[in-house]
Amino acid sequence: MGSLDRPLVLAVHGTRSALGTRVSLELAEAVAQASGADVRLGWVDIHTPTLTDTLRELAVAGRGEAIVVPAFLTAGYHVTSDIPAAIATAGGRATATPLVGADVLPAVLDRLDAVGEFDALVVAGAGSLRPRAVAEVQAVTRTLSRTVRRPALAGFVTASSPTVPDAVATLRAAGHDRIAIASYLLAPGRFSEQIEDAGADAVSEPIGVHPLLVELIVSRWRAALTEPLTLSRPKAVND
Missing domain, CATH: 3.40.50.1400 (Rossmann fold)
Structure with a gap:
């Protein structure tokens, strides 16, 4: 063979x-x-x-x-x-x-382009008890923030903090009017459904x-x- x-x-x-x-x-x-x-x-x-x-x-x-x-x-x-x-x-x-x-980040940006204008961003990851995994989402968040030239926070669906709703609330309290969530997820499911209810003005689709x-x-x-x-x-x- x-x-x-x-x-x-x-x-x-x-x-x-x-x-x-x-x-x-x-x-x-x-x-x-x-x-x-x-x-x-x-x-x-x-x-x-x-x-x-x-x-x-x-x-x-x-x-x-x-x-x-x-x-x-x-x-x-x-x-x-x-x-x-x-x-x-x-x-x-x-x-x-x-x-x-994170090599798939350009695909995340493609999905984010579909949500329209926003003035702040939450990057929503699944979450993990492993510090390395959390740090990777935070690094992606910094990269996305530089790319879209908007303030951004990482948020997590489970196991890590801040939660996605808490990250949205923090940005809202800072005076941002239109907050988008970039779904740092591969496929739709329970996590993507929870992100939809996190209080943002727009949510991008998972990478798919x-x-x-x-x-x-x-x-x-x-x-x-x-x-x-x-x-x-x-x-x-x-x-």
Whole structure:
């Protein structure tokens, strides 16, 4: 089997939202069309097949030297712990690439362009107990603030502070009339629904099946094709 035959396993967070699930399935299809790879989904939470299930299935079929691309925006628990554990549990015949992360920021800006004018911004992330993941959202917020030339605060849906409504309220108290939320989320679901009710004047859509996201996933897979198989943690991720 040549290196180009190595499957691409898209590690994604599950959701109980039918729309969010459909977006993940459409993303996998778009990645398959763009790459020509054998693309499989490996759910890290909620859904089956789990990432471990998918890797085991590939191993049994003799296609086990898979490349796992974490479709995640921050280095939270799923990326730093669950994905390496799934690879090890499945026998280790796979390697994980760097997560998608902040490289997808131009797609966030594309979604934000659709909301119209605003004079302040909240960047809404999922939240994490991992300081690294929180710091990554804060760094994205600073970048977006410089790019749109508007004041911006990070807000989190769960596990971290400030919450998205608190960040909106802080900007409102500072005298800003039209506040937008930039959804730093990959797919619609419960978190995006909560953001809609956070008190902002406009909310951008999650990234979804954006061409840049597809391109990033494919580029992660292609870069890994020439690298030796390893059971290491995803690159550029530290606890």
